[in-house]
Amino acid sequence: MAKRWPYLVPLAVIAILFAIFGKRLVDVEQGFNPAMIPSVLNGKPMPEFDLPGLPGRTNDRGFKTADLKGQVSLVNVWGSWCVGCLQEHPNLVKLTQGSGIPVHGIAWRDKPEASLAWLRKQGDPYTLVGQDPDSRTAIALGITGAPETFLVDPYGRIVFKWANQITPEVWQKEFLPRIAQLRK
Amino acid sequence: MKLRTFFAALVFALPLWAVEPNEMLADPALEARAREVSKALRCVVCQNETIDESHAEIAGDMRKMVRARITAGDSNEQILNYMLASYGDFVLLRPRFTGATLLLWLGPPLLLLLGLFAVRRRLRTHAAGPAPLTSEERAALAVLEKDKA
Numbered sequence: 001m002a003k004r005w006p007y008l009v010p011l012a013v014i015a016i017l018f019a020i021f022g023k024r025l026v027d028v029e030q031g032f033n034p035a036m037i038p039s040v041l042n043g044k045p046m047p048e049f050d051l052p053g054l055p056g057r058t059n060d061r062g063f064k065t066a067d068l069k070g071q072v073s074l075v076n077v078w079g080s081w082c083v084g085c086l087q088e089h090p091n092l093v094k095l096t097q098g099s100g101i102p103v104h105g106i107a108w109r110d111k112p113e114a115s116l117a118w119l120r121k122q123g124d125p126y127t128l129v130g131q132d133p134d135s136r137t138a139i140a141l142g143i144t145g146a147p148e149t150f151l152v153d154p155y156g157r158i159v160f161k162w163a164n165q166i167t168p169e170v171w172q173k174e175f176l177p178r179i180a181q182l183r184k
Numbered sequence: 185m186k187l188r189t190f191f192a193a194l195v196f197a198l199p200l201w202a203v204e205p206n207e208m209l210a211d212p213a214l215e216a217r218a219r220e221v222s223k224a225l226r227c228v229v230c231q232n233e234t235i236d237e238s239h240a241e242i243a244g245d246m247r248k249m250v251r252a253r254i255t256a257g258d259s260n261e262q263i264l265n266y267m268l269a270s271y272g273d274f275v276l277l278r279p280r281f282t283g284a285t286l287l288l289w290l291g292p293p294l295l296l297l298l299g300l301f302a303v304r305r306r307l308r309t310h311a312a313g314p315a316p317l318t319s320e321e322r323a324a325l326a327v328l329e330k331d332k333a
Contacts (some may be wrong), residue, residue, distance in 0.1 A: 037228060040272035047270070109241060135245035142270040144228045144242065 033164040036164040037144055041158045046075075046150070047140035051106065051130025053118045060163055063104050063130030068156040072182050074103040075150040076126070079110045080118035082146040088165035092127045096169045101179065102161065110139050151175060153182055202239045202247075209251055218251045221260050225250070225267055226277050234277060 028034060046065050053062035055149050068075070076092060078085040092125075097104045105126035107115035112131055119126070141150070142161075149166055151159040161180055162170065203222075209215040219236060225246060227238035235243040235250075246267070253263050264276065273279040279291055317325065 035229070037271060037274045042272065074189060109245075134248065136249065138242070139246060139249055139267075140270050142228075142272070144271075 004143070008097070031167060031170050035144070036163040039142060039158075039161040039163070041142055042160050044158055046152055046156050046158055047137070049130070049132075049137040049140065051132055051137060054107065054112045054119075054129050054131060056112075056116050057119070057124075057129060059111045059128065063106065063128040065156060067104065067128055068152050069154065070100055071154050072179060073152050074101055075106060075128075075145055075152060075164055076103055077106045077108050077141070077146050077148045077150075079108045079146050080114040081110065084145075084165050086122065088147050088167075089122045089125075089169070091166050091168060093123045095148075095166065095168065096125055099179075105129040106137060108143065109133060114157060151178055166173040202235075202243065203282050204236055204244070207244070207247055207251065209255065214251075217260060218247070218254050221250050221254070221263050222247055224264060224277055226275050228271055228275060 024032075024034070046068055048065050050064040051062050054058035071140075074096065088139065103125050105119075107129060107130070110131065110133065115129070115131065119129075130137075135143075141148075144163065147165055149162045151161075153159050158173075159182065162174055164170070166175070194268055209218060222236035223234050225235045227233045227235050227240055227243040227246075229240050230238050233243075235246045238244075250263055253266070260268075267275045268280075273282070273285055279288060301302045302306070
């Protein structure tokens with residue numbers, strides 16, 4: 001009797017690969033960003049930064065790490081050049097309105113006039129805005145693209161980072177449960 | 185003849201680096217260190233390119249940061265540690281040997297050992313030659329040979 005089971009091995013390998021690839025496809029469909037580098041900053045204090053504000057904005061005093069102490073907040077990294085940010089923006093405005101959570105913006109690799117014009121046109125949901133034209137802060141934050149959004153606890157620690165657009169589903173699934181946890 | 189010159193030129197062509205002349209440090213020794221550090225850092229938006237080779241904007245900003253830190257007096261190790269703290273193991277082209285990178289470092293030699301073991305086993309069974317016939321098989325063979333005769 002020849003052994004039959006060795007012939008099933010390739011079949012099993014293919015079945016496992018199909019399962020892995022299928023899972024990943026579903027994840028991407030649900031907003032997972034495959035180019036994302038796993039964040040090593042979760043649970044760590046927000047890196048130190050002190051960014052200048054946008055001249056001409058109502059609140060132009062800039063944005064620094066110390067501003068994050070005292071309450072749960074969001075930090076959104078964006079740029080007027082960034083298409084994904086344009087898509088995300090209406091969601092960001094709508095979802096955070098009335099949530100009682102301040103959203104701060106970091107204008108990344110952008111000219112201050114361009115950032116300001118963009119905010120005037122698209123709406124300005126931000127409490128504080130700082131500009132990071134040469135990526136110094138973006139690199140400290142481990143940014144790879146825009147938009148990226150950090151959830152920060154009242155001690156100024158990064159709870160987690162979402163390295164993709166915030167959609168209503170993402171807000172519901174990834175942000176709200178963590179915010180509720182923080183407020184307990 | 186022209187074609188030959190063209191291919192000859194290809195052989196001697198130098199790789200084109202992404203470092204812009206205005207990024208470079210005036211001090212050749214410091215610039216050499218910057219290049220060395222840049223070659224150890226992976227561009228975070230590319231597929232397996234160093235920041236020294238990449239034309240991505242973020243890679244350019246990382247190169248500038250490397251140079252700014254060298255000028256400020258950081259050691260190569262300090263700069264790599266800084267990048268490691270914000271981007272994790274991904275950013276180093278030679279990831280450090282830690283629990284998380286254990287499989288990455290030990291996986292390939294482990295697979296090789298497994299393969300060598302399989303080959304050895306196969307060679308051994310071959311060297312031993314085919315197993316002797318059982319009594320039933322010998323009986324069946326005898327019948328066949330009788331038929332042939």
